[in-house]
Amino acid sequence: MSPKLIKSRPFLCWVSDVFISDAFVGMPVLVFLFFIPVVLWGQSRSENLDKAVKQLLSLPESGAAQLSFYVTDKKGNPVYRYNENIGLSPASTQKIFTAICMLDTFGKDYRYKTSMAYSGKLNKGGLMGDLFIQSSGDPSLGSWRYEGYKVEDFKRQCISTLKDKGIKEISGSIWLDDSYFDFQSVPGGWPWNDMGNYYGAGVWGINWRENRFDLILENGIIKSTSIKLPKLTWYAEIVKEGTADKSIVYTAPYSPFAFIKGKLPPNKKMVISGANPLPPLSLGSEIKQWLRENSILFDGEVYLYSQEKTEKRVPPKFPEQNIILTYYSPPLDRLLYYFMQESINLYGETFVKTLGKEKLMEGSFISGLTYLKSFWVKSGLSPYSINFLDGSGLSPQNYISAKAQVQALLWSIRQSWFPEFLGYLSPYKDGIYMKSGTIKNTKSYAGFYKDYVFSITINNYQGTDASSALLRILQELD
Numbered sequence: 001m002s003p004k005l006i007k008s009r010p011f012l013c014w015v016s017d018v019f020i021s022d023a024f025v026g027m028p029v030l031v032f033l034f035f036i037p038v039v040l041w042g043q044s045r046s047e048n049l050d051k052a053v054k055q056l057l058s059l060p061e062s063g064a065a066q067l068s069f070y071v072t073d074k075k076g077n078p079v080y081r082y083n084e085n086i087g088l089s090p091a092s093t094q095k096i097f098t099a100i101c102m103l104d105t106f107g108k109d110y111r112y113k114t115s116m117a118y119s120g121k122l123n124k125g126g127l128m129g130d131l132f133i134q135s136s137g138d139p140s141l142g143s144w145r146y147e148g149y150k151v152e153d154f155k156r157q158c159i160s161t162l163k164d165k166g167i168k169e170i171s172g173s174i175w176l177d178d179s180y181f182d183f184q185s186v187p188g189g190w191p192w193n194d195m196g197n198y199y200g201a202g203v204w205g206i207n208w209r210e211n212r213f214d215l216i217l218e219n220g221i222i223k224s225t226s227i228k229l230p231k232l233t234w235y236a237e238i239v240k241e242g243t244a245d246k247s248i249v250y251t252a253p254y255s256p257f258a259f260i261k262g263k264l265p266p267n268k269k270m271v272i273s274g275a276n277p278l279p280p281l282s283l284g285s286e287i288k289q290w291l292r293e294n295s296i297l298f299d300g301e302v303y304l305y306s307q308e309k310t311e312k313r314v315p316p317k318f319p320e321q322n323i324i325l326t327y328y329s330p331p332l333d334r335l336l337y338y339f340m341q342e343s344i345n346l347y348g349e350t351f352v353k354t355l356g357k358e359k360l361m362e363g364s365f366i367s368g369l370t371y372l373k374s375f376w377v378k379s380g381l382s383p384y385s386i387n388f389l390d391g392s393g394l395s396p397q398n399y400i401s402a403k404a405q406v407q408a409l410l411w412s413i414r415q416s417w418f419p420e421f422l423g424y425l426s427p428y429k430d431g432i433y434m435k436s437g438t439i440k441n442t443k444s445y446a447g448f449y450k451d452y453v454f455s456i457t458i459n460n461y462q463g464t465d466a467s468s469a470l471l472r473i474l475q476e477l478d
Contacts, residue, residue, distance in 0.1 A: 048476040049080040056473060061463035069456045070402035071449075071477065076410050079452060084406075087387060087399035088457045091437025092343045093446040094393030096405065097386070099336050099424060100412050101375045102351050105359070108333035108420055112138035112354075114206075116158060116325040117318065120172060122165060130172035130300075133283070134318050135206045137180050137363070138329040139350040142209040142283070145338055146330045151209065151286075154327060158287070159294050161325040169297040174287060176280040177318045179305040180205035181353045181363035185253040188365070189395035191440075196251035196258070198273035200394065203349045204306070205363075208276070208283040211346055215249065215272045220264050228285040229276065235259050240266035249274035254310070280304050333420060340424035340435060348392030365390070376404075379411050393437055405446045405455035413453075422448070436467070443470055449477045 053069060056062055070084035102110075113136050120129015135141060142151045185202030186195060194200040201211035214226035220238035233256055238247065240263075247262030255277050264270050276282055284302035291298045308315040329335070339347040349365070356367030369388045377383045385404035389395040412421050425433035425447050434447025437457075443466035444457035454477070456470055463469060 045476065046080045049473065050082070052473040052476050053082050056458075056469050059463065062458075062461060065461045066459045067457070068402040069454075069473070070406045071452050071454045072406055072410065073451060074410070074413060074448075074453060076407075076453075081403070084403040085385065085401050087385065087401050088444075088459045089396045089398055089439065089442050090393055090400045090405065090446075090457055091439045091442050091444050092345075092393040093405060093435050093437040093444040093455065093457070094388070094391070094398050094400065095340060095343065095348055095437075096435055096446060097372065097376060097388070097400075097408055098348050098351050098391040099340055100408060100421060101355065101372055102332065103336060103417055103421060104415065105355065105375070106332055108331060108336075108417060110332040112136045112140070112329040114138055114141055114154075114327045114329075115323050116161060116327075117320070117323045119316065119319045119322065122167065125166050126169040126171060127165075127167050128171050130175055130316065131170055131287075132175045132177060132318055133206065133287070134177035135180060137203065137205055137207060137350050137354060137357075139203075139207050139210065139344075139347045140329050140335055141207055144209075145342075146334065149330050155286075155290050157325060157327055159290055159296075162291075162296060163294075165324060167296065170291070170300065173300040174284055174298070174302045175315065175318075176206055176284050176302065176304045177315070178205035178280040179315075181357065183306060183309060184365060187349060187352075187390035187395060189389040189397040191394075191396070192250070193248055194394060196249040196275050198275055199343075199345050201275040201279075201346045202253045203346065203353055204279055206280040206283060207346065207350065208279040210344065211276045211279045212273055213276050213282075215260065215274055217260075217264060217270045217272065219267055222260070227276075228282050228289075229258075230278075230281050230285050231256050232277065233257050237261045239263045245270060245272065247272055251275050251277040253277055254306070278304070280306070336420075337424050341426060343392075343437075345390075345392035345394050349390060352391035376408065379408070381407055394439065396439060396442070400457075402446075402455040402457060406453050409446065409448070409453050409455075438466075441466075443467055445470055445474065449474060452477050 057067060066088055067083060068086045068088045069082040071079040073079060115134045117132045118127055118129055140146060140149060142154060144150055181203060185204055190200060198212040209227060213229060216224045220240045222234055222236055242263050243265050245264060247260055247264055249272055250259040251274055281304060305315045335347060338344060352365055352368035353363045355371045357363035359371045360367040372388055373386060376386055381404050385401045387399040389397040412418055422433055425435055427433055431450040434445050437444035441461055442459050446455040458466060
């Protein structure tokens with residue numbers, strides 16, 4: 001028998017989404033009255049959400065905005081939907097897709113590794129040959145975030161290994177094998193205004209200090225940098241005006257030129273963070289200094305495999321047979337925590353290249369994004385609801401629907417590692433865990449709001465506080 005929609009005349013409203021077969025028509029009216037308050041409670045919630053959405057979209061600031069919003073319970077039953085199938089730029093909530101794929105593909109104990117090796121011969125305290133450093137793209141190498149894995153820890157292991165081998169002099173060169181990934185360090189689609197800033201750092205086979213640096217200025221004049229940036233020439237166009245930093249750093253991968261432009265407060269010391277245009281070279285420069293500090297003689301040069309490519313030269317083969325140190329990263333579980341909590345774009349792009357290298361044998365953005373999309377299609381998402389241009393969400397050319405994001409979160413609930421993943425999300429208040437995202441004129445939130453799973457994104461919103469605007473809507477889930 002076909003289901004019938006119940007119309008409740010005493011309450012003067014439609015009880016939508018509740019159906020009953022003819023077999024129950026003869027049941028006492030009181031039974032139905034018992035269910036009606038529950039239905040009306042849910043209907044009221046949906047109505048309140050709809051009212052809040054329409055109120056936001058009626059504002060002048062939303063005149064050209066697009067909103068995608070989807071809410072379900074934890075079983076996947078829809079609670080509210082608005083343009084849920086429209087693909088919008090998700091900003092950093094894109095990281096949800098990358099984090100889940102990495103966790104499911106490699107497991108929480110996966111580690112990157114960096115190796116030190118030598119060529120030639122060890123002879124009476126001297127290395128008659130070259131020293132090599134090779135990495136699998138560890139994004140945390142030299143990071144300040146992890147106890148036991150900081151610059152000092154890596155330095156100590158490198159120097160102690162050389163001393164244990166009795167090496168007091170190196171006669172050859174230092175080679176940085178940064179060839180684990182392909183040559184392209186920044187995804188297509190990243191805005192030029194973002195690339196030189198610390199959050200727009202590119203990816204190398206050897207990453208170092210999260211591929212960022214601090215630029216120190218006094219009264220608008222460049223004084224120094226926090227780390228060595230060999231062979232880099234600076235140009236500045238600074239207007240000394242105002243009380244806040246309104247400057248942009250421009251650097252480009254492999255480029256020997258850097259540029260800072262904008263407004264900075266007069267008569268004040270300012271620290272501006274930027275993206276290192278060639279991180280492996282900075283590591284090589286620091287290794288030279290470490291050797292000097294520890295009385296290990298070295299008068300040679302530092303070479304990068306990537307630079308040899310630009311000079312159309314073939315670098316020497318990494319001497320696998322003479323590895324003397326293997327240095328491991330913190331476990332993936334810890335990297336994913338900071339990836340999500342601190343929204344580190346470098347980690348997301350490294351993860352994408354890692355997926356491509358490990359699963360499709362090519363460490364490129366194209367292969368990594370191909371695998372990322374195929375992973376989610378196999379997990380039940382429509383291929384037309386997700387369009388990935390990077391792994392972090394910095395590109396405004398990513399397009400993802402709110403429904404696809406909720407489906408991904410619902411899928412995660414059923415996995416054995418879900419408690420770990422939930423811990424990567426930022427706690428907003430009791431029972432609410434979510435990831436936020438922000439790029440120009442875009443704001444997004446996605447996660448778990450008590451008993452609900454949700455995703456909300458607004459693009460091209462011209463107001464000054466998109467965060468508060470979206471949070472006011474989400475409060476209707478309380």
